[in-house]
Amino acid sequence: MNKNYETVFIINPVLSEKQVEDTVNKYTDVLNSNKVKLICNESLGFKELAYPISNKNSGFFHLFQYETEKIDLVSKLETELKRDRSILRYLTVSLCKDALEYNARRAKGEFKKKKEK
Amino acid sequence: MKNQFNSALQNESIDRSSKQKKFCRFKKSGIKYIDYKDPSFLKQFINDQGKILPRRITGTSSKFQKKVAQAVKRARHLALLPFTTDTN
Numbered sequence: 001m002n003k004n005y006e007t008v009f010i011i012n013p014v015l016s017e018k019q020v021e022d023t024v025n026k027y028t029d030v031l032n033s034n035k036v037k038l039i040c041n042e043s044l045g046f047k048e049l050a051y052p053i054s055n056k057n058s059g060f061f062h063l064f065q066y067e068t069e070k071i072d073l074v075s076k077l078e079t080e081l082k083r084d085r086s087i088l089r090y091l092t093v094s095l096c097k098d099a100l101e102y103n104a105r106r107a108k109g110e111f112k113k114k115k116e117k
Numbered sequence: 118m119k120n121q122f123n124s125a126l127q128n129e130s131i132d133r134s135s136k137q138k139k140f141c142r143f144k145k146s147g148i149k150y151i152d153y154k155d156p157s158f159l160k161q162f163i164n165d166q167g168k169i170l171p172r173r174i175t176g177t178s179s180k181f182q183k184k185v186a187q188a189v190k191r192a193r194h195l196a197l198l199p200f201t202t203d204t205n
Contacts, residue, residue: 008154008195010195010196044154047197049196050156050193050196050197050198050199050200051196051199051200053196059196061195063154089194089195089196091191091194091195093153093191096150098149098150099150101149101150102149102150102152106152
């Protein structure tokens with residue numbers, strides 16, 4: 001059965017915009033080469049960090065949402081992320097039914113106005 | 118004299134009807150999933166030090182308190198929320 005996952009990672013803020021794009025493309029290639037159904041590929045933008053990670057106080061956040069039946073894909077992607085020095089942090093979460101519903105609504109931009117209070 | 122003493126020691130009855138009963142906001146508004154990528158929302162569930170607020174204060178039901186805690190912890194890992202904030 002296909003399972004849905006979501007990966008968020010933080011890219012080093014020192015990189016230029018093009019380098020950020022390249023690193024993102026690198027991981028989309030990893031996903032695409034494994035025949036993954038990429039549902040969401042979205043930049044969450046440049047954000048301040050709540051605490052410093054390896055002496056950096058900010059970073060570029062990026063979000064992937066994908067559907068796959070291969071169990072080992074997540075570990076493959078995570079080892080790639082781990083080896084990469086320009087990635088400060090990453091988090092992969094498997095999504096439940098409610099989360100999928102929420103993400104679909106989020107992609108439409110339903111929550112943007114409501115939650116920015 | 119005796120009567121006066123007694124009246125002073127007696128507990129006054131508390132008017133509980135004026136106190137509003139706490140409710141779970143997730144159940145009330147029908148939120149099923151709590152997003153860990155939304156720190157501004159999760160900030161309602163942590164105190165100044167960055168600790169997760171207990172259920173008895175926020176009124177969240179047990180089911181959703183678990184989800185709130187999970188979301189806060191994920192947000193902390195991604196540096197969207199602080200683990201601690203220095204009060205010094």
